[in-house]
Amino acid sequence: MVKGALDIVVLIRRDHAELRSVLNRVAAGGADDRWVTFSHLSDLLIRHEVAEELVVYPELLKLRGGSAVTHSRLEDQAVIERLLIALDRQEFDTHSFELTAARLGLDVLEHIGKEDAQVLPLLETKLGRRRRSALGRRFLEVEHSVPSSGASPTARRPTGATIVDRTSVISTWMRDSAAVSDLAC
Numbered sequence: 001m002v003k004g005a006l007d008i009v010v011l012i013r014r015d016h017a018e019l020r021s022v023l024n025r026v027a028a029g030g031a032d033d034r035w036v037t038f039s040h041l042s043d044l045l046i047r048h049e050v051a052e053e054l055v056v057y058p059e060l061l062k063l064r065g066g067s068a069v070t071h072s073r074l075e076d077q078a079v080i081e082r083l084l085i086a087l088d089r090q091e092f093d094t095h096s097f098e099l100t101a102a103r104l105g106l107d108v109l110e111h112i113g114k115e116d117a118q119v120l121p122l123l124e125t126k127l128g129r130r131r132r133s134a135l136g137r138r139f140l141e142v143e144h145s146v147p148s149s150g151a152s153p154t155a156r157r158p159t160g161a162t163i164v165d166r167t168s169v170i171s172t173w174m175r176d177s178a179a180v181s182d183l184a185c
Contacts (some may be wrong), residue, residue, distance in 0.1 A: 008056065009123050014142055015048045016112045023105050031093045038101065042084065043181070045108065050076050051142040055085035057102065063126045069118045076111040082105065 005011075022041045026034060057074060060066035081106040090097040123132060 006140070007129070008133045008135040008139055009120050009132060010107050011057070012052075012115065012120060012123075012141055015044070016116060019048065019108060019112060025100070026105065035092060042087075045080070045141045046084070047146045050146045051139045053077065055139045056119065056123070059135060060122060060128070063122055066122055066126075069122060073111065073115060073119060076107070076114065079144065080107055080111060081161075104144065120133065141171050167168055 019041070022044060023035060025037045026041055028034075029036075053074070054122060057070045060070045086100050087097065087104065091098060123135075127135070
C-alpha cells in the first residue's frame with residue numbers, strides 16, 4: 001500500500017478528483033452512456049457524503065474552528081440530498097431532469113471546493129498522522145458498506161423514476177448505522 005494511502009485527507013482528495021472526473025463525463029455521450037455515468041456518479045456521491053457525515057464531520061466538531069465549518073458543509077450536503085431526492089421523482093433524460101442534474105453538478109462542485117479549502121486544511125493541521133489514518137480506515141469501511149443503488153450500470157436506461165427512492169434507503173441505513181456504538185474510531 002502506498003504511504004499515506006489511508007490518510008483521510010488523501011482519501012477525500014482522491015474521491016473529490018473522481019467526482020469531478022465523473023461530473024465532467026455525465027454530459028458527454030448518448031442517453032444510455034449518460035445513464036451509466038449518472039448512476040455511477042450517484043453511487044459515488046452518496047457513499048462519499050455518508051462517509052463524511054459519519055466519520056469526518058463528527059471529528060471536525062471536536063476541533064477548534066471545526067463547528068462552523070461542519071455546520072456549513074452539512075447544510076451543503078442537505079441541499080445535495082434534496083436534489084438527489086428530486087431526481088428520484090423525475091424521469092431520466094427529460095428537460096426537468098437535466099436542469100436538476102445540472103444544478104446538482106454545480107452544487108457538488110461548489111461543496112467540493114469548500115471542503116478542499118476549509119475541511120481538508122483543518123484535518124491536515126489539527127490531526128496527527130495516526131489519527132488521520134484511523135479516520136481513513138473508518139471512512140473506507142463506511143464507503144464500502146453503504147448500500148448501492150441496485151441499478152445495474154449495464155441495464156437499459158430507465159423509464160419513470162430513476163433512482164427509485166435510493167436516498168430514502170440511504171437515510172434509513174445512516175440512521176440505523178449511527179445507532180451502532182462502534183462508529184467511533
